[in-house]
Amino acid sequence: MDNKILAYMNLNTAYRPRAIPKSGRFTFLSKVSGMPQVWTLDKDNKPIPYAEFDDTVIGVYHSPNGDMSVVGKDNNGNEKVQLYLLLKDGQETETLVESPEHFHDFGGWSPDGKYIAFSSNRRHPGFFDVFIQNVITKEITKVFENDDICSPVTWLPDGEHLLIDIPENSLDQNLFKLNIKTGETIKVGEKDVPARYQSFTFTKDKQAGYVLTDLNEEMMYISKFSLNNLNSFEKVVHVSEWDIEEFKLFSNQQKMVYTINEGGIYKLCIFDLNTQENKEIEGLPKGVIDSIAWVSEDEFVFGVNTPTCPGDIWKYTLSNDQVERLTYISHSEEVTLTEPKICTYRSFDGLEVPYFYYEKKQSENKSALLYVHGGPTVQTRAEYNYYIQYLVDQGFAVAAPNVRGSSGYGRTYMGLDDVRNRMDSVKDLVSLVDDLVKTHKVNPHKVGIMGRSYGGFMVNAAISHYPDLWGAAASIVGISSFKTFMNTTGHWRRKLRGSEYGTIEEDLAFFEEIDPLLHSHKIKAPLLVFHGLNDSRVPVTESIQLVMAMKERRQDVGLTIFENEGHFTEKIENHIKMHGNIVKFMEKHLLD
Template sequence: MTTSTDQTLLTYLNVTGATQPSVIPNQQAFTFLSKKTGIPQVWQWRGGQIEQVTNLPDRVLSVYHAPSGSRTVIGMDRKGNEKEQFYLLEEKRTEELVISEEHFHHFGGWSPDETKIAFSSNRRHPGYFDVYVLDVASKVEQVVFQVDGNCTPICWTEDGHSLVLNMPDTNIDQSFYVLDLKTAELSKIGAENALARTQSLQLSKDGQGGFYVSDKERDALAIHQFKFQSLAESEELLAIGNWDIEEIKLSPDGSQLAFTVNEGGISKLGVYDVDNKTHHLIEEIPNGVFDSLSWISEKELVLGVKSPIFPGDIWKVSLVTNKSERLTFVGEEKEVEHLWVQPELCTFSSFDGLEVPYFLYGKQEHSQPVVIYVHGGPEHQIRSEFNPVIQYLAANGFAVVAPNVRGSMGYGRSYVKLDDVRKRMDSVADLKELANDLVVNHGVDRSRIGIMGRSYGGFMVLAALTHYPDVWAAGVDIVGISHFKSFLENTGSWRRALREFEYGSLKDDTDFFEEIAPLNHTAKINAPLLVFHGRNDTRVPVSEAEQLTADLQKQSKPVELVIFEDEGHQTEKIENHIKMNTMIVEFMQKHL
């Protein structure tokens, strides 16, 4: 493989952005994350100017401001291992706060008086996340709740007497609980024994209850309101057709809820009036994906905006004018941004008549090669976001297709469950049907179809290559699963039980795992394969890549494995990002 590199590709890969805005309380300022200097660090916007706040040796994953805005907790892991440790940031100085490097930590909020923070950690057992309260001044920790399972504290109640906890029930369903810190009594928010996706909790300012989004008794997520005095009951306040309301954020005075709606992978922004029970959508904002809603005043909020032609920046929205203003320009790249294209949102009819959506990038020239990009999860969703490799391939004669096959989020509860357990291969069949649709309806060359994917998307690549070998001319597997049995045996025990709801269990489904495992069908692979993995991956162990590559090499099949020693499940270091994606582009150009 050639090591020469096109300068335009390097420019694409060096593009970064600004994400996760968080308003600093009581200040006309906010922080955000950017990998402008190579790995994600904390930056600050104030008065139209941005400056870097941290320069830590590893990536910053999260930022949590104290209620007064005077101090901040930041989370950082080590070499991509996702084992977040917490540091106190005050006046641009950082000091260690919660450190146990072999363990995971999930932040649970500042106490109202700022003397304590809550977090959960798996220190007692790899698969059990107990809840801790730490005194910030003395750094004394106390276990306040033990649970033999996964648990994440969300926030403190207004009186500081209780914590709200989030505990998963299945791979997609979660429940909120109120933990009384004096009595250790645990009370569920919502009906007992009712499964639902439940997320984005906000407590009301009067201390009487709060809001969350849930798909209780419906297919899509809607806004609900609850009261502490009657936790089992909730009132549905707002639903937007068949689309998910994903994120809500209560205004400082508690009178309004900003919310985002996921319409087929594209976000809409709305505001709900709590007293009048009315809502309106704000149209004057670029099309794309919105996240991290944060109020800067009663009439203004900031949010992250990403799209295929915006790598990510922070925008301000005025509720007075219903218009938006771009505040950061971190994602600006004047040299190449004029080349970036908006995809076309299409659908195809799969083998059983199911309509499956996909984003189509490229000029759609006759007989052009195509790369199908498969998302991970599997309960994730390809969104209308910037992807440098997709954009580069599309600008260089490829059609690039990003589908949301059955099992993807964003299209309702029924759709996301269509690939559960022994329906797993139906989603792989969707990929074969997609390839055929592209040939018939978009003029791509049947002999020049490649496929790539990350994480579960990597499994989909391997499954497609082994079960429909004649369809594909090349494949790229990034941190993918080659055998569900070995994956479940070796993944972190905190994930195993939840993954089994999706994939099947080691107890009941090993026969099915053996039947579908790409590792058991490598002899069928016809296409050359490029494999990437991070040595410190705690989700999909590197052994998944090593066992597959070794098996293919024994058969003298064309395969190459690249292991990044300083990465985990994600590829964060800019030099690794450039190496991986340069190799992917050259690989696809060579074989397609």
């Protein structure tokens, strides 16, 4: 493998900081040791392991008193999270929730730090019941039984109720206030009005709270509610054009800090609840800001990830209005990183579609690659992508679009690709190629495409329905047939995916009309396919059946299956193999 791509791949990241209450310290996740583990900083601000496990750490959740932590980890990427208790500042580990064949969705600590909540499908593959557990005695109690998908969102301040989510569809939530003693539930939100609800925070007097929602609006905004009336929400901060992504209430409860997602580039702001004044925090690089965590009354930390700064932890101090970069885990002088431009184009029906465009230097007749995100209700943002950066350094132009169906541009935009409109998002890719040729002088015969998960479906659909457009393609954990996918994906996902993609009962004829597998005989572009054997979201059979059909016709296709991965590629050796092969493949077929 080219040593240069290794330099891009070896840029590590620090992300998802979590404050350890009452300690002035925090933890974060990083792949410094090869896979995501829990780290912290020593007294000299040097990264040191906080706790180490034998597989990928999915998340860490500190107790309200800061004396214990829960860590979730899976097994070889299967996403079946098991829960473990950390004691004595991460030095001791105890098993909390371990049933390797089942999923466990963590739902937070009780206010007194004695219990945790989680949901699990132990009773049936597609049914998630809600449990609480005493972390000292390890006793587990089922508090809600549900013949559907369900997850606990947060404890209420009284310690006697949970908010639980029984999703309406792939986008909207049905929230209920659950009495953990009686099992009684009360609906949250306006009746029959679909909405999202995220990031519940409660006031110290235990009478009210704040939440992110898009109730009766296109975009996510901060709203206040009374715990005595969970059906009425009052707008506090609303930006009409953009989503608010995250917020945290100050300890004095007079101000809050929040992020605005402006087309994939974030702003960090402070809002004064008394004066109604907003202030943007200056001095931060342009990228994605997440995981705001208060470490003291005067300081909070957060993660910053930009196209040229792969991910580090920063701090803001209120008293002197200063930002400071705490970690330099992603620092490197060995590589050249390119800032993208945000561009837009008119698609086939006049819809304006945004994309990030990377180009090292302007030239004519250049080769290009389309990098398609998954989801589909996900957004390509101004974040580091080592594969994109390496290709740009090699002379490719790279376009990463947010086609219709992407998040970040409002509820209407997210719904434009639902069910029978599925192929309109694929047509957006066709229109993007036209724009690249006309606007950026790309060679129309040297355009490649790659994507992961739903982005893999987009690749499979693009090369099978528009075979003359592509010079090479790579599909990672992609869907090849909605007909087979809806029959084989995890039971817990079928209802949600059905609301987005359609169902076997109502949309089988449409599936057969669009499925890449049934159009694979038309594929002309050389294709590389990658999949994790333990994928619980998109079963590995989706890739196997496509590749087998193509090989029988002697089409140019290759398949790599990683036996120790699931839907997400986590092991560094697999990253090296997969992206090293893709780079060589794209260079062979697209560069002169």
